[in-house]
Amino acid sequence: MAGDGKYGILHVPDFSDGMSSYLRIGATPDDDNTWRDETDGNRITTTRGDKIEVIGGTYTMKVLGRREFKATTEVEEGRIKEGGITFQGRSEIEFVKGPRGQRKIRETTVKGEVHSTYHGDAFEYHYGPRLVSRTGDPNTPTPIEDYPSVMTENPTIVSRTWAKSISSYTGSAKLPVPKITEETWAETMVSTTHVKTMTDETTVKGPSKESMKAGSITSTTTVEQTISDTTTAGTIKNKTTADKIISETRADTEDEMYGDADSYTKGDSKTVVDGIETTINLGVVNEVVLGAMIEATLGGEATLSVGATANATLGLETSISVTATLEASVGPSLSMGPAREKVSLDRSKAAPVRTNIAAVHLMV
Known part of the structure; x- marks a missing residue:
């Protein structure tokens, strides 16, 4: 007995076939586990004070919960891997190699429905070579009701914000962003803005290009006081191609032009002045x-x-x-x-x- 180590076995009479509960401390010749605690029925553990567990190896806990979902927690080398109904898979933390060869931790989590509420300050800081945000899946079939076996579904996104002030900054004069690409595909887009005052300023050091393709364009501008439009450029080129152009202006018009003027009209031209026309050529x-x-x-x-x-x-x-x-x-x-x-x-x-x-x- 001395060569087999120290152990103690607590036997509990069997209540039925295959039902036994025991607590064993120490190893047996046919079992290398130095501690085994097994209960075939319910178990309640009460600790009236501090509890410290020091585990020198891998820690694994599995909870079946009398249903098809299984919750597991595994701790190894400081990494935590979790799986269960709230993750719809696993939550893994593993060591990976960083961009400079250093060892860093990577966490991978898959969750189900989550409700989060924060009361107080919230801070998020991201440092790293990439930050990728993705919502939905372009390969999700539609309508999703016809595919009950598909787990992915593109959501309806609603974003509402009430704040004292909102400030958004991208890049800076000292460190600008090398390239920004924005692309939007939608069937219908509605944008409404209500403000008291508005300032919009854009500075482009290089060339600027803007194009629009539409079936029809309707633009309405209503200003109570004055519209001031100032354009300064070396050369301005305007090209309009249309079957017919209809222009109507209801206002007193003052037009000043400094420089040579060259006008060419191919086709009939008619000018009707209902009033007095005065032309002065100096x-x-x-x-x-x-x-x-x-x-x-x-x-x-x-x-x-x-x-x-x-x-x-x-x-x-x-x-x-x-x-x-x-x-x-x-x-x-x-x-x-x-x-x-x-x-x-x-x-x-x-x-x-x-x-x-x-x-x-x-x-x-």
């Missing part, structure tokens, strides 16, 4: 008409030219004035052509007046 006006030109004035017409005026017409020019016409020219006027016919009506004479200019007629 400089030389060059008007070239390639084709027929018809001008009709119903009302008074006053033309004032201060400086040289040059009109070149290649084709038929017809001018009809059904009213009094006043022309004042301060400066030389040059008309060139084989013949020019002027018809006017005098109050006392009904016969037309014909003037032929065969060469150059200079009037000062």
Whole structure:
């Protein structure tokens, strides 16, 4: 007996076949376990004070719980592995090699439904080469009701925030983020913002590109006071391709342009002014008409030219004035052509007046 070690066995009479409870301390020749505590029935342990357990090896606890789920806890080298109904699998903590070859701990957890409530301050700090967040699964079949064996289901996400203030910072001037990519795919998107004041500022050092493709676009802007839009650029290029453009402005308009202006219209052009139109040109006006030109004035017409005026017409020019016409020219006027016919009506004479200019007629 001395060579077999010290042990004690506490035998309890069998209540039925296979039902025995005992407590054994020490090892037997056919069993290397130095401690075995086994109970076939219910067990209640009460500790009225501190309890310290020092385990030099691996610690494993399994709880069957009289149902299909099994809860296990295993501790080995300071790592904890758990499995049960709340994890839907296991929670593992293991040692892995870090980016610089150091030894660090990695925790892997799979959970079921979780409700968390925090009262007080909450802090989260992430340091490491990657931070990946994923919600849902792109391969989950829909509708999920037709696939009862599939465990994954894409959720409905509702996010609501009430706070005294919200501050969000990404990168900094000293350490900016090298690249940010945002991509959104949705069938319907609704965005509503209600604020008292709003400031939006974007600074792009390099080129900026923005594109939109849509079936139709409706934009409505309502401002009670003033809209101020300032654009500063070396060159501005605007290109619009459409079947028809309809523009309506109901306001007094002031347009100032500094620099040369070049306009080209391919097609018919019509301008209707319901009111008084005043055009002032401080400089030389060059008007070239390639084709027929018809001008009709119903009302008074006053033309004032201060400086040289040059009109070149290649084709038929017809001018009809059904009213009094006043022309004042301060400066030389040059008309060139084989013949020019002027018809006017005098109050006392009904016969037309014909003037032929065969060469150059200079009037000062």
